Amino acid sequence: MFNFFSLGQSFSHGVHPPHHKEQTEDLPIQRVPFVSRYVMPLGQHIGIPAEPVVKVGDAVQRGQLIAKPNGFISTALHSPVTGKVTDIGMHRYVDGSFKAAIEIAADPYATQQFTLSAEQPVRKVEELSIGDFINTVQQSGIVGMGGAAFPSHVKYSIPDEQQINDLLVNGAECEPYLTNDHRLMVERPEAVLRGCEILRQQLGAERVAIGVEKNKPESISQLQQYLTADMPIDIVPLEVKYPQGAEKMLIKSIYNKELPAGKLPRDIGIAVNNVGTIVALADYFEHGMPLIERIVTLAGPGVEEPANLIVPIGTPIRDVLEFAGGLKDQTREVIMGGPMMGTPIADLDAPILKGTSGILAFTDAETARPREYPCIRCARCLEACPYFLNPSRLALLGKARLFTEMQEKYNVMDCVECGACTYACPSNIPIVQLIRTAKDNLRNLSMKNKD
Amino acid sequence: MKNHHLKKKDPNLLLQSAPLLRQELTTPAAMKDVWIALLPATAASLWFFGLSALLIILTSIAGAILTEWVFTDKEKRRFAISDTSAGLTGLLIALTLPPGLPLWMVFLGGCVSIGLGKVVWGGLGSNIFNPALLGRAFLLGTFPIAMTTWGAAGGPGEFFQIHSSNLALPFMQAQVDSMGAATPLGLMKFEQQGTALWSLFTGNTAGSIGETSALFLLLGGIYLLLRRGIDWRIPVAIFSTAALFSLIMFLTDGDKYPSPLFTLFSGGLLLGAFFMATDPVTSPLTPKGCWIFGIGIGFLVVLIRLFGGLPEGMLYAILLMNAATPLIDRYTQPRIFGRQG
DSSP states (O other): OOOOOOOOBBBOBBOOOOOOOOGGTOOOOOOOOOSEEEEEEESSSSOOOOEEEOOOOOEEEETTTEEOOOOSSSSEEEEEEEEEEEEEEEEEEESSSSEEEEEEEEEESSSSOOOOOSOOOOOOGOOOOOHHHHHHHHHHBBBOTTTOOOBBBHHHOOOOTOOEEEEEEOOOOOOOTOOOOHHHHHHHHHHHHHHHHHHHHHHHHEEEEEETTTTTTHHHHHHHHOOOSOOOOOEEEEOOOTTTSHHHHHHHHHHEEEEEOOGGGGTTTTEEEEEEHHHHHHHHHOOOSOEEEEEEESSSTTTTOOOOEEEEETTHHHHHHHHHOOOTEEEEEEEOTTTTOOOSSSTTTSSOOOOEEEEEEEEEHHOOOOOOOOOOOOHHHHOOOOOTOOOHEEEEEEEEHHHHHHHHHHHHGGOOOOOOHHHHTTOOOOOHHHHHHHHHHHHHHHHHHHH | TTTHHHHOOOOOOOOOOOOOOOOOOOHHHHHHHHHHHHHHHHHHHHHHHHHHHHHHHHOOOOOOOOHHEEESOGGHHHHHTOOHHHHHHHHHHTSSOOOOOOHHHHHHHHHHHHHHTTTTSTTTTTTTSHHHHHHHHHHHHHHHHTTTTTEOOGGGTTTOOGGGGOOOTTTTTOOOOOOEEHHHHHHHHHHOOOOOHHHHHHTTTSSSSSSSOHHHHHHHHHHHHTOOOOHHHHHHHHHHHHHHHHHHHHHHOOTSHHHHHHHSSSHHHIIIIITTOOOGGGSSHHHHHHHHHHHHHHHHOOOOOHSSSSSHHHHHHHHEEEEEEHHHHHHHHOOOOEEEE
16 A cells, blocks of 8 residues: 555665646646647657658648658657648757648637548457557557657567566656646546556556656555556555656666666566556547647746646647746746756747647746856765766766767766756756767767768 | 747747756855854864964965965956855865964965965866865975974963964074973874873864864764765764774784774864865765775874874875875776666
């Protein structure tokens, strides 16, 4: 039974940023109204961008396929609204760059009801072989909903010689401010459990573990309430610590196993999925609706009316913010994702993506940076790094641009850029930024060496 | 107008990359904690050594800050002084000086500790040796007699009885102080004479102005440990190694060698263990490295005290281990997650 007095299972090192979830944790999920214009970037998942199957001027239905997977590590795109394709070309992406996208104008008179088309019949999941299941998931456009947006079907393609024993469902939600996974678990626990069972059976796993940080007692109790004795599912309360939701940390916390560097979870018999992905799967096999909307947390000190919203993918961020009362005057920065690993948004006209877990607005108070002081080797970054790297040394070498030494002696490529070191640094040194630069340079270097 | 961001074309949005959140502690705040931790020991120095101690402390801080100011780039000056690390070095070196030391020597010590101990290495964070101890080593080498002429501790009633040698003119022969006394370590080494533990604990003995009171040093040290301002492994390793080593020697010959408690509470061991050895810049980064570093200091200090030519060994024990720090760091890198050691 859930114990309020134990810390919960955990990993070593890490940091404890204030979680700030009180802003939105009790706000029920609402649906945002449809707006006039949608932009669907073809490359919003990791891998090869999808290939358009519609032309400018085509009428599209909500949920209709508009771009098909272009290779195995690629996934489908569906229209989030009923309307007309108005452009296929370069559109603003969140980071300010231009990316190929399909622009759709919504039909203001359409009911925007999702209806199954004849080409996309919903198939009973029990009747699917694993191969069919993988194809179907690829056609559904489902990607990892935690933020990475890695096509899910690729994760489910297990080589013949490997066996998945455990399905690990990530409900840790360790990023401050975000509560979209929390609300999902609170409001739709039966969908979470149903999704777990679907995936467990398809992957042939024995047990499922759902890891939830202990600052979400309502999520834990809701899931436990709907859990029946015949379900091989464990709900595991985890210590509130960042980055508890990082894949390797989660595996360590729940199974006490250290995933060897360079290995995938499936190499040690584990499949890891975000709780949002699990619900997307459950919904797809229940109603046949592909991934055309998702839950987004709108929060942060710069947002007028924080909310948890169901947003059609492709909705301009500006429209979503407007629905929530807009931004406060002091707003200085808007972030997509969490405050520890999110991406700054360069243009509010960029769309909500499949991987957008939150839109957070920050004011001067959070974005003002004191001056950078020299590193005094206080070792707080070493105590923060969950991978036991030496961020102090890496930052020093990074400033000297000694990238090769960073890899050869200090394994910089093992860094997952969680930012715990930078959070912990009293001298305000941009450690993780220096590490990112180094990793970029090293990647370019190895590409050059290959050529 | 509350929604100007949404109406205009986002002119003001910053693009700072994540993480946006920072914990509250800053480097100047960490320095402030060390100042607070040194308050009890500083107060004790004023109590026992009066106006002399005050003059020494102020002169030394002035020398350190002036040197930092003179040798730092014009644009960085105010910033470099504002982190208070130079002043802190000045206070630390003052606490290791005998009460009767001529003030011009004190000033020179402050200058050398920052000049040769910090600035030439590239400023804060770049030096290999503890600047305060480097300054003290310079003084000990240059003015050996003045640096080993000790005044007895007094009380608050004698606050204004200043040591006449404090005011000696630069490069003139320092007068031999009439209040000359021997430190507990000197008495032990050269005359096999012990000192009451209670005197060592309160600080009513001869010695450097800030090192004599074990009680007040402990107070400051515990404060720093509670604030997590220093790595607990270093003082713990120093104390246990020094205590163990001197216990072994004490058991072999109790007449010749002092007890472990005397070892811990005499000389600069507490001051060094809490405030000098734990200087993060000159101690190892890794946890394992901190253990090795502390054990090395504890061993060396007893070795020098019992078998060397000097009564006190803390200064050289720390400086020697400072020199070993880069090497220790290199060989004690933590095992990376998911990799074999």
